Amino acid sequence: xxxxxTSFVDEAGERITAARERVDSEISRIQKDLxxxxxxxxxxxxxxxxxxxxxxxxxxxxIEKEIRTSEVVKTLEGWRSQAESLLEETFEGVLGAxxxxxxxxxxxxxxxxxxxxxxxxxxxxxxxxxxxTAPTSQA
Numbered sequence: 001x002x003x004x005x006t007s008f009v010d011e012a013g014e015r016i017t018a019a020r021e022r023v024d025s026e027i028s029r030i031q032k033d034l035x036x037x038x039x040x041x042x043x044x045x046x047x048x049x050x051x052x053x054x055x056x057x058x059x060x061x062x063i064e065k066e067i068r069t070s071e072v073v074k075t076l077e078g079w080r081s082q083a084e085s086l087l088e089e090t091f092e093g094v095l096g097a098x099x100x101x102x103x104x105x106x107x108x109x110x111x112x113x114x115x116x117x118x119x120x121x122x123x124x125x126x127x128x129x130x131x132x133t134a135p136t137s138q139a
Contacts, residue, residue: 067073095102101109 092102
């Protein structure tokens with residue numbers, strides 16, 4: 001009877017070991033299957049994302065084109081241009097009334113000063129190369 005119990009325990013142990021091996025094998029197979037599915041899904045998502053981005057860029061370009069050619073936008077740009085002109089004229093009028101030089105006036109004066117400075121330097125160089133010296137002022 002002891003032999004039967006021992007063989008029964010040994011047989012149960014073998015069955016348990018075999019079952020554990022089948023479970024381990026099945027778990028490994030399921031893990032590989034899931035990893036493959038995950039990679040396939042990641043690839044599909046990546047492809048879908050790229051396609052969506054491309055389609056979205058195309059739609060954005062189309063919408064931008066439609067907006068730029070829209071009569072409303074053209075009208076608004078015209079109004080903006082008119083408003084800028086009116087603001088500039090008004091601002092220049094205020095500066096004139098206050099006797100303050102506008103930015104354009106200052107730029108013109110700066111250009112003229114630059115030209116005059118260059119001419120003076122050229123004259124001084126010409127005098128130095130001719131050997132004449134600048135006249136000294138006598139008080």
